[in-house]
Amino acid sequence: MPPTGRATDVLEVTGLCKTFGGLRAVADATLSVAAGEIVSLIGPNGAGKTTLFAMVSGFLKPDAGTVQFQRRDIKGLRPHAACRLGLARTFQVARPFPNLSVHHNIAIGAHTRYRRRNQALAIAAEVAERLGMASRLDDHAGSLTVAGRKRLELARALATRPRLLLLDEVMAGLNATEIDDIVAALRGIRATGITIVLIEHVMRAVKSLSDRAYVLNHGRMIATGTPAEITRNPDVIEAYLGHGAAARLADGQIDA
C-alpha cells in the first residue's frame, strides 16, 4: 500500500508487521497522524498496541512495513536517535530512575537538547512547574505514587522537546480526579503544538480528548474514525464483547 502522504502528516505507518515465535503481534498495521492531532489507539488487552509503539519508537525492529516521521524514514533508528528527531514515548509501566530526584529525572530528558547541566536543570524545573510537580522536585522518584510516576513519565518525555508524543496508558491506575488533571495537562500540551498518540483504556478520556481513534485487535487495525463512530462500529463492539455481541446489542438483548 503506498503512503497517502498528506503534507501535514507527522507520523505515517504503513503495513507494519511483527511476529514473536508463532504469534502475529502486529499484522499489516497502517496509521497516519496529522500535525496537532490527538489520536487514540485502543483495543483489547494483547491487541498489539504497545508492540506497535515499540516499533515506531525504535525499541523493536519491524518484520515488514514502513515508519515515517515528519516524512523521513525512521525504521531501524535506535530509540535515542528517534527521540533526538522529536519522537518521545512513555512506558506503560512507568520506568523512573528511582535513585534520582524528580528534578534530575526530568533533566535527563532536557539534556537531549541542552548540553549544559544548569540549563537542563532549569528546563526541567520549568516542565515540572507546568505539570504541577514543582513541589516534588527534590523527592526521590522511587518514592512517588503511581499517579506521580505517570506524571513523571510525561514530564521527562516533554522535557525532550518532542514534536510527537507516544503515550502508553498514562491514565491507567489513576482515580477520576487524577485523570481529569492529566486530560487537562494533555490539552495544554497539544495547545503548544505537540502532536499526541495515546494508547488508552479509559474511554471517557479517549472520547473527550481525541480527534480520531484507531482500533487494533489481534494485531490488525479493524476500525478508524472519530471516537463516536468507533463506539458504534459493530466490529469494535465484537472485539471487546465477543462474537455476535453487536447483533445482540442492536436487538436490545444486552445493555450497552
Added chain:
Amino acid sequence: MSERGRTIAGGLLFAPLAAVPLVVTSGRWIEFLELTLFTAVLGQGWNVLGGYGGQYSFGHALFFGTAAYIQALLQFKLGWSPWLTMWFAILGAMLVAAGVGYLSFRYGLRGSYFALITLAFAEAFHVLSRSFIGLTEGGRGVQLALNQDPAQAFATFQFNFAGPFLSTYGFYYTILVFLSIAYAAVWWMQRTRFGAQLVAVRENEDAAEALGVDAFRVKLGAILLSAAITALAGIYHVQKFLFIDPGIAYGPAKSVEALFAPIIGGLGTVLGAFFIHGIGETTKEIIGTFWQERPGLDLILFGVILVLVLGFAPRGIAGLLGEAWRRATDRACN
C-alpha cells in the same frame, strides 16, 4: 549521603592524607597507607563504570595489567623514560577497554553477562601474557633495573634512593597524586551531561534510551575513563615494585580488589579501601598471634567479614555512616 556528598567527604580526606608525613614516620604504616591509597585508585577506576554506570566488571585487572606491562616493557626493551611510557600505558589500557566495551555493549551484554565477559578477557590476557614469551618475557616476568643514583630519582621515577624524605614518602605522594586525579575526574564527571546520562543508564537503560541517551556511547565513555584511572594504579605498581608478571598483572586478585573497595565502602571508595586493608592487616595480625603462619586462613576470615558486611550493610560503610548521620540529625531536630 548523596553521591555529591560522598565526593565532598572523599575530597575532605585529602588534606589529612597530604599531611600524613608530619605524623606518621613508621615505614610500615606508610606502606599500609600507600597500599590503601593504591586500592582506592583501583576502586575509583572500577567505580566509574560499576558504581556510576551500573556495569559490574569482574576483570578490571585487564586494564591494570595492560598499563603495567606497557609501563614496564617500554622501559625494559626500549629504554624509554617512565614519564613517556606512562602515557602509552594509559592509552593502551583505554584501547583494550574500547575493544571489550565495543564488543559487550554493541551486543547488549548486561549484568552477569558483562561481568563474565570481562572476567574471560582478563583470563585470556593472563594466558596470553604467559605464552607470548618474546613480547612479555612470559612467566618469568619483567624486572626493571633499580636506580641507586639519587640524582636520577626523578628521571627514573624511582624514589628508593632519593634522599631521606623521598625514599620514605616519594611513592606515598605518587599514589596520593594519582588518587587526587581519579577523584577530580569523577568530580568533573558528576557535573557533566555525560555523568548524568551514565547514572540514568544505570538506573534504567530503556528509559534512558527513550529520553535520547545513546546508552552505547555513554557506556563506552565510562569504560574508557574507568580504564584510564585504573591504568594509573598499574603505572604506580610498576614504578614502586619494579616488577610485573602475568599473575600480578592479570590474575584475579586485582580485579577483586578493584570491585571490593567500592562495594564494601559504598561509593566513597577511600573508606572501602581503608576498610579492606584495615581488616586484611588485622586478620593477618590476629592469625599470626594465635595460630602462627597459616597461609590462606586470613583470606577465609576476610571472606566471612565480607559476607557480614554485604548482609548487614548492603550500601557499604558510607551507607552505614549516612544512616547514622541521618538518625543523629533527626534526633537533634526533634
